[in-house]
Amino acid sequence: MATENPLHQFTIERLIPIHIGKIDASFTNSALMMCVAVVLITAFILLTTRRAALVPGRWQSVTEMLYEFVANMVDNNGGAGARTFFPFVFSLFMFILFGNLLGMIPYTFTFTSHIIVTFALAMLVFMGVTIIGLARHGFRFLSLFVPHGVPKVLLLLLVPIELLSYFIRPFTLSIRLFANMMAGHTMLAIFAGFVTALGLFGVLPLAVDTALVLLELLVAVLQAYVFAILTCLYLADALHLH
């Protein structure tokens, strides 16, 4: 009992089994946490801006800071015209941020620690950006893969590299978030296991765990930030084709 499996926390449980044909569309603990995150985000923003004043109160200024933080990120990294996509980036940022932070509450489930969730989010960004690029520039979008001012012979080598480094994007985007969240939570569970196993000396791993919780809080915010900022950078590529 003292050494509970540190990976147990990532188990998916079917809360309400739903089977449509052969597809298992059960309502799981992961789906529950996503719904909780969406409801909390909506409630938070609606409640804090309900009685919006010109001079913001404490809660209103939290929401305004979040808004301005993402707005500046979109402007600085996406370039001109990226403001159109602000709602998408803001939703994405808030969803990942709340998912990461809700996971820090004991006995909850961290849906961002599952690769399929982060990969779905990353593919959403990747396909969206590619479609935007193609829609804006047509076939000229493909010039993104042809390096400028390079001898023709080298193009044979460079174009495949460019193509590969483009198609790697959804993988790096999703694996970064998933690996960080999963590694962090596993580490927390392992050290927590030591606390009970070591008896009196358990104070030491307890201290480590306390520090790790702080680190994990930092990682939770930072990873949401990294995900959002990379979305902006990819958007900038599709919008401006340099």
Next chain:
Amino acid sequence: MDERDGQDPLRDLGQRLDRARRAREHNAPSSRGGAGIPQGALGLALRIGIELVVAVIVGLGLGWLFDYELGTRPWGVIVFFFLGVAAGMVNVWRAVVGMGSAIGYRRQQPPPAAPQQKGTDWDDED
């Protein structure tokens, strides 16, 4: 704007809106890639850490798939492995040097600013 208190407040608002808009368009993508922004340093470190590893793995995976489909073992894996390494290095290099994760070797030029419409001046009475 205290010294211009006697002016039409709407005109003052128009001028300030114009200024804010212009500022937004000008400083648009100045700090790309995170090289210049200190608070982005940690973000940058976390960003590039995984880039190289994933590139190699994806390269190997694609190579394996290529071989599996076409029966060209082991050439696909060999070629795509090196392509993956190269792509990973290129990505890391770009993230660090501050060209953003831009594909293509062209230097970052200021992206075409949104067409300046002349009609956005509120204060066109003089």
